[in-house]
Amino acid sequence: MRHIISLLMENEAGALSRVAGLFSSRGYNIESLTVAATEDSTLSRMTLVTAGSDDVIEQITKQLNKLIDVVKVVDLSEGDHIERELMLIKVRALGKDREEIKRLADIFRGRIIDVTDKSYTIELTGTGSKLDAFLDTIERSAILETVRTGASGIGRGERILKV
Amino acid sequence: MSTELTGAEITVRCLQKEGVDHIFGYPGGAVLFIYDELFKQDKVKHVLVRHEQAAVHAADGYARSSNKIGVALVTSGPGVTNAVTGIATAYMDSIPLVIISGQVPTHAIGLDAFQEVDTVGITRPCVKHNFLVKDINELATTIKKAFFIASTGRPGPVLVDIPKDVSQQKAVFVYPESVAMRSYNPVTRGHAGQIRKAVQLILEAKRPMIYAGGGIILSDAAAQLTELVRMLGFPCTNTLMGLGGFPATDRQCVGMLGMHGTYEANMAMQHCDVLVAIGARFDDRVIGNPKHFFNEDRKIIHIDIDPSSISKRVKVDVPIVGSVSDVLVELIKMLKVRKEKPDQTALDAWWTQIDLWRARDCLKYDRSSSIIKPQLVIEKLYDVTKGDAFVTSDVGQHQMWAAQFYKFDLPRRWINSGGLGTMGFGLPAAMGVQFANPGNMVACVTGEASIQMCIQELSTCKQYNLPLKVINLNNRYMGMVRQWQEFFHGNRYAESYMDALPDFVKLAESYGHVGMKIEQPGDVESALTEAFKLKNRLVFMDFITDQTENVFPMVPGGKGLSEMILV
Numbered sequence: 001m002r003h004i005i006s007l008l009m010e011n012e013a014g015a016l017s018r019v020a021g022l023f024s025s026r027g028y029n030i031e032s033l034t035v036a037a038t039e040d041s042t043l044s045r046m047t048l049v050t051a052g053s054d055d056v057i058e059q060i061t062k063q064l065n066k067l068i069d070v071v072k073v074v075d076l077s078e079g080d081h082i083e084r085e086l087m088l089i090k091v092r093a094l095g096k097d098r099e100e101i102k103r104l105a106d107i108f109r110g111r112i113i114d115v116t117d118k119s120y121t122i123e124l125t126g127t128g129s130k131l132d133a134f135l136d137t138i139e140r141s142a143i144l145e146t147v148r149t150g151a152s153g154i155g156r157g158e159r160i161l162k163v
Numbered sequence: 164m165s166t167e168l169t170g171a172e173i174t175v176r177c178l179q180k181e182g183v184d185h186i187f188g189y190p191g192g193a194v195l196f197i198y199d200e201l202f203k204q205d206k207v208k209h210v211l212v213r214h215e216q217a218a219v220h221a222a223d224g225y226a227r228s229s230n231k232i233g234v235a236l237v238t239s240g241p242g243v244t245n246a247v248t249g250i251a252t253a254y255m256d257s258i259p260l261v262i263i264s265g266q267v268p269t270h271a272i273g274l275d276a277f278q279e280v281d282t283v284g285i286t287r288p289c290v291k292h293n294f295l296v297k298d299i300n301e302l303a304t305t306i307k308k309a310f311f312i313a314s315t316g317r318p319g320p321v322l323v324d325i326p327k328d329v330s331q332q333k334a335v336f337v338y339p340e341s342v343a344m345r346s347y348n349p350v351t352r353g354h355a356g357q358i359r360k361a362v363q364l365i366l367e368a369k370r371p372m373i374y375a376g377g378g379i380i381l382s383d384a385a386a387q388l389t390e391l392v393r394m395l396g397f398p399c400t401n402t403l404m405g406l407g408g409f410p411a412t413d414r415q416c417v418g419m420l421g422m423h424g425t426y427e428a429n430m431a432m433q434h435c436d437v438l439v440a441i442g443a444r445f446d447d448r449v450i451g452n453p454k455h456f457f458n459e460d461r462k463i464i465h466i467d468i469d470p471s472s473i474s475k476r477v478k479v480d481v482p483i484v485g486s487v488s489d490v491l492v493e494l495i496k497m498l499k500v501r502k503e504k505p506d507q508t509a510l511d512a513w514w515t516q517i518d519l520w521r522a523r524d525c526l527k528y529d530r531s532s533s534i535i536k537p538q539l540v541i542e543k544l545y546d547v548t549k550g551d552a553f554v555t556s557d558v559g560q561h562q563m564w565a566a567q568f569y570k571f572d573l574p575r576r577w578i579n580s581g582g583l584g585t586m587g588f589g590l591p592a593a594m595g596v597q598f599a600n601p602g603n604m605v606a607c608v609t610g611e612a613s614i615q616m617c618i619q620e621l622s623t624c625k626q627y628n629l630p631l632k633v634i635n636l637n638n639r640y641m642g643m644v645r646q647w648q649e650f651f652h653g654n655r656y657a658e659s660y661m662d663a664l665p666d667f668v669k670l671a672e673s674y675g676h677v678g679m680k681i682e683q684p685g686d687v688e689s690a691l692t693e694a695f696k697l698k699n700r701l702v703f704m705d706f707i708t709d710q711t712e713n714v715f716p717m718v719p720g721g722k723g724l725s726e727m728i729l730v
Contacts (some may be wrong), residue, residue: 009346010346013295014283014287014295016289017284018285021287021288025288055474057307058470058474059475062470062471065467065470065471066470066471068291068292068312068344068346068347069346070346071345072345144563163345
């Protein structure tokens with residue numbers, strides 16, 4: 001099953017490699033991983049999307065907790081949570097397609113953030129499946145480039161991950 | 164204004180503050196300033212090994228036999244890569260070590276400088292934690308953290324990488340009394356509710372079994388374990404790492420379990436209805452095939468300091484996270500309060516069954532053989548040392564025979580590489596043991612293959628007058644490899660022979676030691692007696708043993724515990 005795990009870790013050189021190394025050495029899979037410093041610059045917040053049986057996920061959270069640099073770990077999928085991913089997509093936009101692509105971007109609440117006479121660059125946020133859906137609506141050959149951040153997640157309501 | 168010290172001075176002062184009496188190391192360019200400071204003082208004694216792997220193994224043997232933190236010092240690049248085997252060995256067996264490594268100067272890091280490796284990267288998967296100190300002002304705190312992390316929670320090796328320029332720069336030296344880390348707060352006390360559940364299960368048991376591992380040794384809980392086992396009257400088995408945790412000569416001890424465990428231990432493990440696992444991790448060499456293990460229904464209580472060890476290979480019913488010694492104290496207290504006893508009739512019937520298994524005499528061997536049987540050597544070693552020696556081993560058949568035939572009644576007496584299975588461990592580990600326990604008998608049980616992986620340390624032994632007794636079970640084969648080839652590879656002994664062996668007697672003598680070659684079973688005991696009389700000399704005893712002897716019982720890989728091959 002897919003799980004989205006959030007963690008706070010010391011913002012130190014090499015901390016990311018400890019997490020990445022743990023996943024590769026123990027054979028866990030990573031679908032995506034995002035990391036950046038928090039409002040407290042000594043801490044980094046990481047969101048990890050992984051998949052595995054309950055036993056594997058239990059081991060993953062235990063092993064993450066065991067890393068000395070990791071301060072807190074929470075499996076967001078255990079409760080209500082929100083997840084968002086950012087995608088930048090450059091598409092070929094010529095002739096009558098220009099209007100159509102603009103309309104599609106609007107429908108998905110995307111924003112065109114760069115324009116040339118041949119292309120649009122669209123910024124789109126949402127869940128991974130929404131981004132997938134948007135990609136599906138655009139003809140494959142029109143897609144020039146995509147870049148996705150991987151999911152970031154946060155608990156709903158009073159669920160807070162903080163030191 | 165306080166005076167400033169160099170990074171090298173700070174490093175040595177930190178070691179002094181930690182009460183380190185011996186460090187094991189090998190100098191090189193990146194650690195020259197640190198060596199210079201070691202030279203100027205005499206509180207921390209440096210032991211010069213002949214290879215960095217041995218430095219770490221020696222620090223490891225020192226730690227295992229003393230419950231102190233072992234410290235090793237190596238230079239950058241090859242110094243570190245040589246040390247990696249030692250570090251991984253300690254990591255797999257959760258041994259508290261601090262390894263200090265030199266690094267190229269900060270401005271040269273990443274430029275493929277001479278003797279540069281990414282030490283933090285290379286060692287990351289085999290340390291509990293590691294640090295690269297880039298700022299002299301953080302050096303003392305980092306070393307304090309290293310000692311704290313290494314020895315608390317589930318212990319393990321911690322490496323501190325110090326670039327050469329940092330060891331040369333100056334800072335005010337303040338050694339913190341303690342360190343608090345928001346990201347590291349190991350649990351010690353077990354959850355009272357969970358311990359209560361365990362007590363209930365224990366009292367309801369009809370066919371109980373206590374399975375105790377290295378955690379007993381690491382948390383100095385042998386006394387508590389012994390009290391618990393005797394109080395309950397339950398059978399107890401120790402893992403390879405847990406030997407000595409419960410006295411081997413006690414009737415309630417059913418011997419070691421696992422791949423080469425006793426018939427009675429493995430059968431009792433398989434057929435018990437309540438299993439109390441203490442400081443053990445259900446390793447693949449211990450329970451064999453987990454699926455087969457669950458063919459029988461049983462409740463499992465698992466006490467361990469590391470939550471990730473619980474429900475990793477087997478699902479357990481009552482997990483208790485905490486320091487083994489603390490949890491056992493609580494458990495014993497609660498059992499005393501309850502004043503109840505488990506069903507004695509059921510327990511008697513269980514013991515009757517266990518005694519039947521025991522009567523199978525699974526460790527029997529041909530005592531009338533005209534060739535020296537390796538088992539005989541270990542039995543005689545036990546007799547001659549009256550069970551009072553520290554015994555280190557290398558890896559292979561000799562290791563298993565030592566574990567099976569030397570009856571360890573005390574913890575920290577049996578020193579071996581259980582998890583990683585590192586050939587070459589025995590001799591350097593024995594050096595560390597002897598430094599930690601001067602005046603005690605230290606034997607290194609080895610084989611002619613293993614010993615050659617760190618034989619250069621005979622030179623270190625000479626330099627420091629370490630009166631080790633090396634028991635070389637020489638069967639001219641990598642015995643365990645040969646055994647597997649005999650059982651599973653159609654007797655095709657691919658590269659498992661030992662050809663062109665040195666004359667070990669002459670070799671020992673050339674290093675300035677005493678060498679003995681023993682070829683007759685009748686000479687084994689007298690030779691050992693003679694060797695141990697030489698209290699101030701290292702004696703290398705080359706026992707020419709039966710080439711075809713195998714270790715029994717054996718649970719073949721992938722098989723269940725009750726599917727043993729017996730003699």
